[in-house]
Amino acid sequence: MKKLAVLSMTAMFALAFVQLSAQDVKKEIKTEIKTEKKDIKVEKKAIKTEREELHKLEGNVVSEQTKTAFYADFGKVPNVKWKRAVYLDEAVFTKDGKEMKAYYDFYSKLVGTTMLKTFADLPIKSQKEIKAKYKDYKFGTVVFFDDNEANDSDMYFYNTQFSDADNYFVELSKDTKKIVVQVNAEGEVFLFKEL
The missing domain is CATH 3.10.450.360 (Nuclear Transport Factor 2; Chain: A,)
Known part of the structure; x- marks a missing residue:
């Protein structure tokens, strides 16, 4: 009986550890996704700042x-x-x-x-x-x-x-x-x- 109780407790601790590890992995993935989204926004802003000035159009007739x-x-x-x-x-x-x-x-x-x-x-x-x-x-x-x-x-x-x-x-x-x-x-x- 004691062995069964010890095995059950060990299994419960192992399961809890696996769940905590899975939660940590989820948090890390969410953090990485947020970081990647921020990096993409920064890259887009950098691209936008490299844009060229608008050129004036000559005449009054659409080409x-x-x-x-x-x-x-x-x-x-x-x-x-x-x-x-x-x-x-x-x-x-x-x-x-x-x-x-x-x-x-x-x-x-x-x-x-x-x-x-x-x-x-x-x-x-x-x-x-x-x-x-x-x-x-x-x-x-x-x-x-x-x-x-x-x-x-x-x-x-x-x-x-x-x-x-x-x-x-x-x-x-x-x-x-x-x-x-x-x-x-x-x-x-x-x-x-x-x-």
């Missing part, structure tokens, strides 16, 4: 090369409205029932697209932060910028150049003051510009 690139990117889209801005060519169009804008750089490469969204489309974390930090402001237009990761050109939005990445831009107003806040993919909120 045929840009139009050709647009149709290669989006297919045969009817009723496209074109505009040449200072740094980017813009195409306004409707695809899958959604009105969008596509932006092309000096080299006729897609920088990204924008589309209107609602405040409810923002990450919950950023909704709460905006409501708390800007509680006296009225919510206005919400625009989502979808970056073309294959192009390193920066984006020019609200007459301001920024390092392109997927972001929301929310217009807020209070009395005569109007601002735009930027919400990144992690839901962090930044003052982007005072209008």
Whole structure:
């Protein structure tokens, strides 16, 4: 009987030790994953800082090369409205029932697209932060910028150049003051510009 009790106790201690070891391994794996995610974010930021300046576009007519690139990117889209801005060519169009804008750089490469969204489309974390930090402001237009990761050109939005990445831009107003806040993919909120 004593041998059976000793064997049972030994087995229980061995099982507890194995469970503790497994928990330690899980913690180590989670720590490694978090570290790798942080390293990736740092690498992305480093890549973004190496981006080149935007080149001004000459003239006021959108190039045929840009139009050709647009149709290669989006297919045969009817009723496209074109505009040449200072740094980017813009195409306004409707695809899958959604009105969008596509932006092309000096080299006729897609920088990204924008589309209107609602405040409810923002990450919950950023909704709460905006409501708390800007509680006296009225919510206005919400625009989502979808970056073309294959192009390193920066984006020019609200007459301001920024390092392109997927972001929301929310217009807020209070009395005569109007601002735009930027919400990144992690839901962090930044003052982007005072209008």
